[in-house]
Amino acid sequence: MTEVNPQKVSAPEADEQARVEAAAVAPSGPGNGRLALGRIGEARHLGLLIALALLAAVGLITAPDTFATTSNMVSLLALASTIGVITVGSTFVIIGGGIDLSVGAVMALASVWATTLATQAYGPVVMAICAILVGTGAGLVNGFLISYGRMVPFIATLAMLVAARGLAQRMSERRTQLVSQDNSALVELSTTRVLGLPLLVYIFAVVVIIGWLILNRTTFGRRTYAVGGNPEAARLAGIDVRRHTMLLYALSGLCCGIAAVIIMARTTTGSSTHGDLYELDAIAAVIIGGTLLTGGRGTIIGSILGLLIFTVITNLFILNGLNTSDQLIAKGLIIVVAVLLQRRSLQTAT
């Protein structure tokens, strides 16, 4: 590194030497590069894991009797499941260069729609399908407005946020709708445990795995990075950017629908107040996970780790009986610190 080589070179004999040296360096050069990059990729997730471990340590110290209990861990994961599923969808949208502010509202709408008396009459399976269809439908509307109506994602999904909440309030007449006794099978998603964990945690895990596979192992995932990274280049490479964008929002909506099923199971209700500010938590998790808001870059695993960090913080505050305002301040700080750290690791990487 520090070896300086200010040889005065002027003619072909030096050239020969350079070639020999270049040849000697060549095989190791690219290999090093790959290694270094691999290391940085891992380092980013490693940073998140360390943060998580630190938080866990804080939990063990400040709340030794309550934090490391099975029941706390289970409720922590159950809590993370709802936003977790949404976060998977948001990760796709953000890598694809967009943003979805309507996730919480769409989830609320889906939960309300699925718990109306009319829907409940058809049983739990139809309720779940209804929630998923409502979510996907809302996502499609978002996608259509953005890709074919050429609306800015922020505005289109903001409009959807407001409208979906309004519609949910209208449908429920601002009342919380209970999942009826006949449909308690739906609630069993949260009460039935396999290997100690409620079924809905498995739903969350499956969504994460499928999301990861789609993003990393399919042409759709590859194209998502392209569409977010350079839409013009993607278009010229023959990718139907508009259709793809539309599908990304539909996917996000689909995740909201699944999240609605989870929240109905957890709370046994459908309500227009479900998922308030979920959009912010989801976006924050994605950002902490290292996904760029400008698109073209990011990982599902990062987002999930980001989400877990958020969830553990919430949990710690609750266990220690601290007030929620402090919790918000802490979360705000975490976002800032995470982004600053990533900025630094990006700079050293390139």
Add this chain to the structure above:
Amino acid sequence: MEDISREQTDNPSLLLMRGIVKQFPGVRALDGVDLDVRAGEVHCLLGQNGAGKSTLIKVLAGAHQPDSGEVLLDGQPVRLANPTAAMRQGIATIYQELDLVDGLSVAENIFLGHEQATFGFTRRGEMFAATRELLARLGHGEIRPSTEVGRLSPAGKQVVSMARALSHEARLIVMDEPSAALAHDEVMNLFRIIRELTGQGVAVVYISHRLEEIREIGDRVTVLKDGRTVAVGLPARTTPTATVVSLMTGRNVEYVFPPRPTGGFGDEVLRVENLTVPGVVSGVSFTVRAGEIVGLAGLVGSGRSEIMEAVYGARRATGTVLLNGKQVKLGDTANSVRIGMGLAPEERKAQGLLLDQSVARNITLASLGRYSRFGWLNRKQESDEAERLVKALDIRPPDPNRPIKTLSGGNQQKAVLGRWLVEGRKLLLLDEPTRGVDVGARAELYALVRRLADEGVGVLLISSEVPEVLGLADRVLVVRDGRIIHEAPATELDEHHVLDLVMDATPSHG
């Protein structure tokens, strides 16, 4: 001829760079480079793709910090800690990859970052006036200061970058491949400005892969190879080309075009009838046969790129396009790719590259369908293919997993081309395919394009370098003001004839 005496005067150096070393992860881009530039000279920097030219000028511009070595201006050591520091020292840089803000106006771009610093302009009116003056000086009075930069052609953007460099009162202007985006007449214009500047004692560091240009405008030459200086202060006009090329490449490159096929061409691959792009292209008709390379010659702004983009469906147009006799749905690039077209666009950074992604992912982007079943990627097959193409194109460093933004400009360009070098293409549309590619690699690219044609692909080619069109194409279409005004086999045309045809226009283009 008096210029030659200037080469020999013992002008003290304006800029001295000594033993500059710059290490990137896995690559030592500069390994002890020396550069010595005198006031009032045009100092050319030559070297193959990836030799370290851009890295060296980024060090000079304060954009990169060297690991070791020193920089002296007027004999005084200086530290160029950031681009602003370099500008304060009177060093202005035009980067290889244009760094303009598309959303801002021409005037705002020119004065970005130094709104008051140098000129004391605070008011819009004065900024506009100064912009107008600069653009007029560059021979482009028709560009309006209020125009959004994103709407300008690549050549227009190049002019704005020039204006930005001129807006600093610089004593040293560095130009990294400024002519790559320019057509012949624009290059002449550029040279006129360079002469004007050097006449005032400003030094210019000029990078180009076009050796004729070096001969015409250069005073002295420094040659880089693999991050080292292999020759300093060669006289630009009298050093034989062969010497320069062998210094650069370490071998003797024949700057020749591959032989044309002796037999006839195949069936008609492309038929274009009455293609019209409102305001740019009016009623163009032509054909391309299988195995044929058809060149579009014309000035920047003549409508040649627009013709290509319209055929490909990347631009709104009316008219008829037939591929292998079947009508092509206009305005749908996804469909065009599906039926066998491929376009290598003009602006690699804005239109071609996924900068955050690896070389491999950039190369396979357009052909993902080939490495997948039901959308599921066969990653082994994909990476094998990427590896094959990286080798075929001699992309350096030959590591498909490296982020593409760490490659030199010429190597990025090869990756953009590589995207289409897969089986099943019937028609390739190549817009300035050799932009920024060095002499050695260029000859290889020519051979590659010819080989594709020999395999039955139809090729439509745009190049601002007339000799390239004449040497590589079988048939040439001369475009002017959005019309094809002449068509002839390449062998029946010579450079002067084409230039006459191309320029003999009422000067109305933008």
